Amino acid sequence: MAVPPIHSIAAAIWPVDDHAHHKRTDEERLKINVLRARDHQVHANEQAHLATAGGRAWVAGYAYQVGPDGEPYAIEEEVDITVSPETTPGVRYAEGQQIEQAAASAPEPTPQDEAAVARAEQRIGETETATQKAAQDKRPESDSCVNTFA
Numbered sequence: 001m002a003v004p005p006i007h008s009i010a011a012a013i014w015p016v017d018d019h020a021h022h023k024r025t026d027e028e029r030l031k032i033n034v035l036r037a038r039d040h041q042v043h044a045n046e047q048a049h050l051a052t053a054g055g056r057a058w059v060a061g062y063a064y065q066v067g068p069d070g071e072p073y074a075i076e077e078e079v080d081i082t083v084s085p086e087t088t089p090g091v092r093y094a095e096g097q098q099i100e101q102a103a104a105s106a107p108e109p110t111p112q113d114e115a116a117v118a119r120a121e122q123r124i125g126e127t128e129t130a131t132q133k134a135a136q137d138k139r140p141e142s143d144s145c146v147n148t149f150a
């Protein structure tokens with residue numbers, strides 16, 4: 001399904017209704033609608049990350065753009081996720097999965113979200129490799145088995 005351009009969605013959802021409406025050009029009204037839509041999207045992504053991160057995340061900050069109406073609109077957010085200093089494979093694996101889910105939870109993932117998913121997948125893969133290596137190290141060195149019957 002093709003997604004309509006954000007400015008057409010914004011114009012339909014958030015018609016500009018301010019006191020200077022009659023003084024704004026069509027271009028300014030469109031820009032305000034686009035910024036409002038982006039602001040809404042940023043906050044929706046943020047809420048998805050926070051809800052999925054299970055208390056490990058917090059909003060580190062926003063990048064804003066001031067619209068033609070003089071109002072600041074969030075155009076980007078940064079959500080940080082706490083990672084435990086614990087190095088046991090089970091903890092690292094569980095954290096990797098939670099980070100991956102939180103990063104992938106945004107309704108409209110950003111390149112930063114996709115990079116966080118990739119880092120989480122790498123963490124999970126490294127943990128699986130370390131767990132497999134530890135299991136192999138615990139095996140007896142001889143692969144042969146001798147059965148003696150009396």
